[in-house]
Amino acid sequence: MTELKQMPGHLIRRYQQIAVAVFHRQVDPLGLDLTPVQFAALNTLRVHKDIDQATLAGLIAYDRTTITGVIDRLTAKGLVDRKISPTDRRARVVSLTAEGEAALDRVMPAVEEAQTVMLQGLDAREQQVFMELLTKATEATNDLSRAPLIPLATPEPTEGAE
Amino acid sequence: MTELKQMPGHLIRRYQQIAVAVFHRQVDPLGLDLTPVQFAALNTLRVHKDIDQATLAGLIAYDRTTITGVIDRLTAKGLVDRKISPTDRRARVVSLTAEGEAALDRVMPAVEEAQTVMLQGLDAREQQVFMELLTKATEATNDLSRAPLIPLATPEPTEGAE
DNA sequence: TACTAATCATCAGTATACTGATTATCAACG
């Protein structure tokens, strides 16, 4: 496998660059000045209210260091609010502002369209297979990343199945 | 598709981060101080001798701006040589040094192992399907990137095809 | 309680990637 174009790592890097370009192509015309990472943070904060930065990082597989800057910028834009946790003074609890909520509503359709564009080379069946295999490959190697995905602890741990 | 984990863009970003981590896990112990992008450049320069930076960028789908820094660092390490093109004084012709060649030889097995690790969650059949679909999806969206893959002009242009 | 280990956020430094601008050079054309 000395051929670069046959290496998964190389293809993934290229595809990620394309994903970012497609995101901006869809989102920038809205004039919202959001990046893919910033969108992911906003989207997650709508579902999980009042979580600290470390938890947020785990939910989206960010590096803890990276998220400091991301939240800095989202705060500067007034889209999120960051304050010291009342239960742990080390932690910073992040939450969406009303502006953040509105921005998320506006950007959502564009982001969904971007996902469609990303997969435009594949037919419906291929898209499904691709997403399944990508999910499977990612889950199997999740722990090899410095910033693994860390789901919230589920209240009821299902025995046997994980 | 409001679920982040179902968005191809999000999964691709995660998988790319994993790819980088796996690369370093395999390569760093060799003490070579190479990044995935630097490896791709070296690997391509072995196949294509004496090409300028713009051509190299096209062959690996780099941004022209990015490659300036990459070649800077590879030059500083003594792995590549950069000189003004004898036929076009705007262009810089890049070539592997003997040290670059040796580094590439040393790092190659580690990089190949990294590709295997990346795909460890998939069986042989799934790996093949995944790579095919990833290649197809990437090719279909190549032109949406600021840094598309630009193959070398083939000597014989196939008629009919665009 | 005092000590130690762990955790949260942040900082410093480096390496991709991007946008947009600039300089040097080349190509094309009248």
Place this chain on the structure above:
DNA sequence: CGTTGATAATCAGTATACTGATGATTAGTA
């Protein structure tokens, strides 16, 4: 030959990502 447009490389500025370190705080424990 001179002007115009395109191209190669680079620079300035911003945003991820990473490594490794630090300060503040919490948790665990003797």
